[in-house]
Amino acid sequence: MRTIEQTTQEILELAAKQFKVPAGSLAPGDDFYKKLGIDSLQALEMLSRLENHFKIELPDYEVQGVNDFKTLAERIQARL
Amino acid sequence: MLDLRKYHSIGEALRDALETWPTEICLIESDRGEEKLRLTYDNFKNRAQPLAKALQELGIVPGDRVSVIMTNQSKWLISAYAVFFCGATLVPLDFKLKAEEQWQLLKHCGAKTLITEYGIWRQLAASPGRASARNLQAILATEAPENADLDGALRWEQTRGALPPVFTPQKRHDVASIVYSSGTGGTPKGCMMTHENYLEQCTALTSLYPFWPGVRYLSILPTNHAIDFMVGFFGPFTCGAAVVHLRTLRPEYVREAFSKYKITYVSVVPLVLKNLQKGLQARFDELPQSKRKALAAVRKINRMLTRDRPRLWLSRKLLKQVHSAFGGKLEAIIVGGAFTEPQTLQFFYDLGIPVANGYGLTEAGTAVTVNDLKPFRADTVGKPLPGMEIGIRNQDADGIGEVTIRSKTVMSGYLHEPGLTAETIVDGWLHTGDMGRFDSSGHLQLFGRKKNMIVTEEGKNVYAEDIEQAFDGLKVKEFCVFAANYIWPQRTMVNEKLLLVIHLEPGQVFSDELAAEISVRNSRLTNYKRVHGLVLYHEDFPLTASLKIKRGELAQHLGKLDREPSILPI
Numbered sequence: 269m270r271t272i273e274q275t276t277q278e279i280l281e282l283a284a285k286q287f288k289v290p291a292g293s294l295a296p297g298d299d300f301y302k303k304l305g306i307d308s309l310q311a312l313e314m315l316s317r318l319e320n321h322f323k324i325e326l327p328d329y330e331v332q333g334v335n336d337f338k339t340l341a342e343r344i345q346a347r348l
Numbered sequence: 349m350l351d352l353r354k355y356h357s358i359g360e361a362l363r364d365a366l367e368t369w370p371t372e373i374c375l376i377e378s379d380r381g382e383e384k385l386r387l388t389y390d391n392f393k394n395r396a397q398p399l400a401k402a403l404q405e406l407g408i409v410p411g412d413r414v415s416v417i418m419t420n421q422s423k424w425l426i427s428a429y430a431v432f433f434c435g436a437t438l439v440p441l442d443f444k445l446k447a448e449e450q451w452q453l454l455k456h457c458g459a460k461t462l463i464t465e466y467g468i469w470r471q472l473a474a475s476p477g478r479a480s481a482r483n484l485q486a487i488l489a490t491e492a493p494e495n496a497d498l499d500g501a502l503r504w505e506q507t508r509g510a511l512p513p514v515f516t517p518q519k520r521h522d523v524a525s526i527v528y529s530s531g532t533g534g535t536p537k538g539c540m541m542t543h544e545n546y547l548e549q550c551t552a553l554t555s556l557y558p559f560w561p562g563v564r565y566l567s568i569l570p571t572n573h574a575i576d577f578m579v580g581f582f583g584p585f586t587c588g589a590a591v592v593h594l595r596t597l598r599p600e601y602v603r604e605a606f607s608k609y610k611i612t613y614v615s616v617v618p619l620v621l622k623n624l625q626k627g628l629q630a631r632f633d634e635l636p637q638s639k640r641k642a643l644a645a646v647r648k649i650n651r652m653l654t655r656d657r658p659r660l661w662l663s664r665k666l667l668k669q670v671h672s673a674f675g676g677k678l679e680a681i682i683v684g685g686a687f688t689e690p691q692t693l694q695f696f697y698d699l700g701i702p703v704a705n706g707y708g709l710t711e712a713g714t715a716v717t718v719n720d721l722k723p724f725r726a727d728t729v730g731k732p733l734p735g736m737e738i739g740i741r742n743q744d745a746d747g748i749g750e751v752t753i754r755s756k757t758v759m760s761g762y763l764h765e766p767g768l769t770a771e772t773i774v775d776g777w778l779h780t781g782d783m784g785r786f787d788s789s790g791h792l793q794l795f796g797r798k799k800n801m802i803v804t805e806e807g808k809n810v811y812a813e814d815i816e817q818a819f820d821g822l823k824v825k826e827f828c829v830f831a832a833n834y835i836w837p838q839r840t841m842v843n844e845k846l847l848l849v850i851h852l853e854p855g856q857v858f859s860d861e862l863a864a865e866i867s868v869r870n871s872r873l874t875n876y877k878r879v880h881g882l883v884l885y886h887e888d889f890p891l892t893a894s895l896k897i898k899r900g901e902l903a904q905h906l907g908k909l910d911r912e913p914s915i916l917p918i
Contacts, residue, residue, distance in 0.1 A: 299871050299875075301875045302871065307619060307623075307805075308619070308806060308875070309599065309619065309620060309623045312597065312598055312599060313598075313599055315598065316598045316599070316600060325380070325596075327467055327595075327596070328419055328595075328596060328597060329419060329443060329465065329467040329468055329471075330467065332443065332444050333444070333446050333874065335871070335875060
């Protein structure tokens, strides 16, 4: 079982890879819309990749209003 | 299609629709590519009637308000049908709002019952806002796990009356629905829509874009949104058509749904349309040069052959692969909620996919003008729909003025806001705050807004004043939020931004701490409500006798500054 720190780290790495930003430039507290410069549809694409990576299903309502990696990691961790 | 002129209410028309097409499919529900549900109109009736009876047994009487907060799914429509059957008023709320915002609106509308999903209810129940909405007497939550603690809610699946419900007639001018067009930070703007508003709107829209049994409408926009309520529920149902719901709106499942269900119509906001365009363009760019050239030539031929009107059968043959990706049955993409850039519309039209672009607002019952595609005009929002009178008030030398609307689709007013209603509807004319003019062929063109608000590409109306609460207590002398185009009118509907204008205390410097404080508060706002820039203003704000900011006057002063150098990043 992953720790929340590991989950967070994996999310940051996947997001960095997907949106082609330097690995290590993202932090847990970052607002991913702002930091990655993405819109809500791109955020959904990121969720799809995270679901595949962690092999979980995140209902849409679970991620409504989530803007930062830390909260996203908590929601994912709860489903691991 | 039912002849809606003879009906008095939504409930009455829907009741007849269920009797008219009992064996036609009305709903398909899919989750992550797997079909979960398929209902005929008769199946729908069998699920909705016991719920209507249960609502009556819970004491719901005509005029009571029942709110629905759900993602797009079959139970949304089943619940709404039951509400209308009882003669109650539906209050559809956005499931994407934060729990405290939902509570604020539930309190504002005085809802007696809430129908929601268990996941949403868990978040609502945990929110402190719950204590203030004492008006709420019953909560129905669906999809709760077997042993879940429902925290005072009833299970939707078990809320069933044994006997048939009694249909409660309504009059055309009774309020059918309260639709919040915006405002959870300041003044909630709850548009009171009458049964007549919906009946007339549906008749007007379907005269141009008809539905029929066999049509499949893909419902992606939230159904609480006026557009999806009309074209993703009331419109298809009164024509015997089917609505397809996807429980998980990930791009890959949306793409798959087009071909799997042979979708006929879909409604999207401009952001989604632009994204689709980007995706298609990226695919075209990946083609070998020879194929790219061939595609460009075919698009040119298609454009030439569809200059005067769409010829779908021809476009489907010419651009077979593109059309197959959309299922091969797509009649049109309906785009609404915000302004769409002409080049995006043209992109799709050249591929033989007409985009029904129009103009409307919740207050006017969804759409007021729609492009009839005869011929396609990417530079306008189309001609007025049947039954809509559109005026252009206080025209300038170029013929541009405020767009005003008079029609049977205009709301009866804003809930609890008689003053705001009187300002907005004057002598029967709805003042939209949007600036426009008609061209020589009777098409409406838009040129910006008169109101201090923005509409995002996702179709969200954001009133600048509503954002100010997020900055309450900021350690400056005074501050105010403006739409940039309100300060510096641009004669455009694009590039809309919100700005925070601050006036520092005498001797105060704009410190890093203050910048960080603004940034943190801004990031707490839902992403589409955030301010994009900061303006430092060095004079006292003009105030009224009761110490309120004279926004119009302040905007005029600010307008004398140069736009771009004055806006600092946040």
